Amino acid sequence: MTQIIFITADEQEHVLEADSGSLMELAVANNIAGIDGDCGGVCSCATCHVHIAPEDKARVGEASEIEADMLELAENVTENSRLCCQIAISDKLEGIRVTVAEG
Amino acid sequence: MSGNTCVIVGASHGGVNCAFELRKQGFDGDIVLIDKDPQLPYHRPPLSKAFLLGGDPTALQPLKAQSAYAQSDIDLKLGVEVESLDVSAKQVVTSEGAIDYDSVVLATGATPFIPPISGLSEAKNSFVLRDANDATDILAAVQNTENTINHVVVVGAGYIGLEAAASLSKLGAKVTVVEREQRILQRVASEPLSTFMTHKHKANGIEIVCQKTVSAVKTSEANQLVVLDDGTELKADMIIVGVGVRVNTELAQASGIETLPQGIVVDAHMKTSISNIYAVGDCTVFPHPTLGDKCHIESVQNAVGQARIVAQTITGKVSTYDEQPWFWSDQFDAKLQSVGLPKDADNILVREEGDNALSVWHFDGEALVCVEAINAPKAYVLGGRWIAKKVLIDKEKLTDVNVAIKDCVL
Numbered sequence: 001m002t003q004i005i006f007i008t009a010d011e012q013e014h015v016l017e018a019d020s021g022s023l024m025e026l027a028v029a030n031n032i033a034g035i036d037g038d039c040g041g042v043c044s045c046a047t048c049h050v051h052i053a054p055e056d057k058a059r060v061g062e063a064s065e066i067e068a069d070m071l072e073l074a075e076n077v078t079e080n081s082r083l084c085c086q087i088a089i090s091d092k093l094e095g096i097r098v099t100v101a102e103g
Numbered sequence: 104m105s106g107n108t109c110v111i112v113g114a115s116h117g118g119v120n121c122a123f124e125l126r127k128q129g130f131d132g133d134i135v136l137i138d139k140d141p142q143l144p145y146h147r148p149p150l151s152k153a154f155l156l157g158g159d160p161t162a163l164q165p166l167k168a169q170s171a172y173a174q175s176d177i178d179l180k181l182g183v184e185v186e187s188l189d190v191s192a193k194q195v196v197t198s199e200g201a202i203d204y205d206s207v208v209l210a211t212g213a214t215p216f217i218p219p220i221s222g223l224s225e226a227k228n229s230f231v232l233r234d235a236n237d238a239t240d241i242l243a244a245v246q247n248t249e250n251t252i253n254h255v256v257v258v259g260a261g262y263i264g265l266e267a268a269a270s271l272s273k274l275g276a277k278v279t280v281v282e283r284e285q286r287i288l289q290r291v292a293s294e295p296l297s298t299f300m301t302h303k304h305k306a307n308g309i310e311i312v313c314q315k316t317v318s319a320v321k322t323s324e325a326n327q328l329v330v331l332d333d334g335t336e337l338k339a340d341m342i343i344v345g346v347g348v349r350v351n352t353e354l355a356q357a358s359g360i361e362t363l364p365q366g367i368v369v370d371a372h373m374k375t376s377i378s379n380i381y382a383v384g385d386c387t388v389f390p391h392p393t394l395g396d397k398c399h400i401e402s403v404q405n406a407v408g409q410a411r412i413v414a415q416t417i418t419g420k421v422s423t424y425d426e427q428p429w430f431w432s433d434q435f436d437a438k439l440q441s442v443g444l445p446k447d448a449d450n451i452l453v454r455e456e457g458d459n460a461l462s463v464w465h466f467d468g469e470a471l472v473c474v475e476a477i478n479a480p481k482a483y484v485l486g487g488r489w490i491a492k493k494v495l496i497d498k499e500k501l502t503d504v505n506v507a508i509k510d511c512v513l
C-alpha cells in the first residue's frame with residue numbers, strides 16, 4: 001500500500017492508501033473536496049487539479065504535453081500543477097503531499 | 104429552509120451533481136435522489152471505452168464514493184422507479200410509495216431508440232449501450248467462450264457506436280459499421296472530422312458502410328446475418344444498435360409539464376413550465392444566449408453544468424445557463440475534443456498538424472463559434488477561451504501550421 005497525503009482547501013490533511021489506480025480515483029473514493037473528476041480520468045475536464053509539494057515533484061514526474069495543455073483550463077496554475085487523474089499510484093509515490101488546487 | 108424536501112429523479116451525471124451542488128450551495132433541507140438503476144451511480148462515458156477494454160464487469164467507475172452520499176446527507180434510493188408526479192398533492196410516486204416534495208428535479212436522461220427492423224428483436228447478442236447493464240451484457244457476450252464473437256455489426260455511426268466499434272475491434276472482432284447518412288458523425292461533427300475518423304477506423308480494420316440502412320436481421324442455428332437495403336448480407340455474431348435516443352419525457356408529459364419531442368422544456372434557470380419542478384441534462388430543451396432557444400445537448404458537461412445552475416436556482420440565486428458546450432470522445436489513438444457547437448457556422452477552416460492531428464475552426468462571419476480538435480488540445484483549450492472572450496482571429500495564420508496557435512490572434 002502506498003500512502004498519499006491530500007491537503008484540502010480547509011488545510012485538513014487526509015492520509016489515504018492505495019496500491020493502484022490514479023490519484024484522482026483515490027481522491028474521489030475518499031470524498032476529497034475539490035477533486036470532481038468529471039471526465040472520469042481521461043484528461044478532458046481539468047477538474048482534478050492539484051499542486052504537488054516541490055520536494056515530491058521529481059518522484060511524480062512531468063505532465064505530458066496533452067496534460068500541460070489541458071492544465072491551461074484550470075485556475076491557480078503553478079509550476080507544481082498536475083491533473084491528478086494522470087498520476088498513477090505506485091510505491092515510488094510513498095508519502096507524497098498533494099494540495100487540492102483552488103478554483 | 105428546513106422542512107424543505109428536494110426530490111431528484113435520476114441519479115446519473117445530472118442528478119448526482121445536482122444533489123452535491125445543492126449541499127455546496129447551502130441547501131439544508133432533505134435531498135432524496137432516486138434511480139431505478141440498482142448500481143451505485145457511475146460514469147457513463149467509460150462504458151463504451153475503458154470498461155469494455157478492461158474486461159472486468161465489476162469495474163464500474165463510481166461518480167462518488169458510497170460514503171459521500173451519507174456524508175452529505177443525501178438519501179440515495181437505488182433500484183426505485185418513479186412512476187408519476189402528483190403535482191397538486193406535491194408528491195413523487197415511486198415503486199416504494201409516495202414522497203412529499205417541495206421541489207423536484209427531473210434528471211431522467213434518455214433511452215436508446217430501437218429501430219423497427221425485421222428480426223432485430225429476436226436477434227442473438229443484440230445490444231444497445233446506455234447503462235451498466237448494457238455494457239456488462241456486451242462484455243459477457245464477448246467473454247463467452249462457447250460462442251465466440253468474430254463478426255460485429257454496429258448500426259449507427261454516432262459517437263457511442265463508433266467508440267463501441269473501436270473497443271470491440273481492439274478486442275479482436277471484425278467490425279462493420281453501417282450508417283444511413285452520407286458520412287459518419289453527420290449529425291454531430293463537421294465533414295473534415297468525419298473524414299479523419301473514417302480513415303482512422305479503416306486503418307484499424309473497421310469497415311464503414313455509409314448511405315445504407317439495415318432492412319432485416321436473419322438469425323438461424325448456424326449463423327446470423329444483417330441484411331442491408333441493397334441486399335448485402337453481413338455476418339453478425341453480435342449487433343450493437345447505436346442510432347440515437349428518445350428522451351425520457353413521460354413523467355413530465357403525464358404531469359402536464361411542457362415538453363417537445365427533443366425533451367422537457369426549461370428556461371435558462373432550469374425551471375420547467377410548472378413551478379418548483381426543474382429539469383437538467385440529457386432530458387432538457389433549453390435556451391442558450393449564443394446557441395439558440397431550443398437547444399438539446401447530450402454530454403457530461405451539459406448535465407454537470409445544468410446541475411450547477413439548478414442548485415443555484417433552488418437555493419434562491421439567479422444564475423443563467425450560458426456555458427459553452429464541450430465534449431470529448433476517445434477512439435483508438437484519436438483524442439477528440441470539441442467546444443461550442445458547429446451550428447450556424449458559415450465557414451470552417453482546417454488546421455492540420457502532422458498526419459495524426461487536426462483542428463477544425465468554425466466561424467459565423469468573423470466570430471469563432473466552435474473548435475473540433477483531434478489530438479490537438481492546444482487548439483481546443485485556446486479555441487474555447489477565444490470563443491468565450493469573443494477574440495478575433497487571423498484566419499490566414501491559423502491555417503499555417505508554422506505559426507503557433509497562440510500567435511493567431513488579430
Ligand SMILES: Cc1cc2nc3c(=O)[nH]c(=O)nc-3n(C[C@H](O)[C@H](O)[C@H](O)COP(=O)(O)OP(=O)(O)OC[C@H]3O[C@@H](n4cnc5c(N)ncnc54)[C@H](O)[C@@H]3O)c2cc1C
Nearest residue numbers: 113115116117138139147148185211212384385401402403
Ligand atoms: C456509452 C456512452 C458513452 C458516452 N460517452 C461520452 C463522452 O465521451 N463524453 C461526454 O461528454 N458524454 C458521453 N456520453 C453522454 C453522457 O453520458 C450523458 O450525456 C450523460 O450521462 C447525461 O446525464 P443525465 O444525468 O442527464 O442522464 P442519464 O445519464 O441518462 O441518467 C438518467 C438516469 O435517470 C434514471 N431514470 C430515468 N427515469 C427514471 C424513473 N422514472 N425513475 C427512476 N429513475 C429514472 C435512469 O435510470 C438513469 O440512471 C456517453 C454516454 C454513453 C451511454
Ligand code: FES
Nearest residue numbers: 039043045046085
Ligand atoms: S479527471 Fe478529467 S482531467 Fe482529470
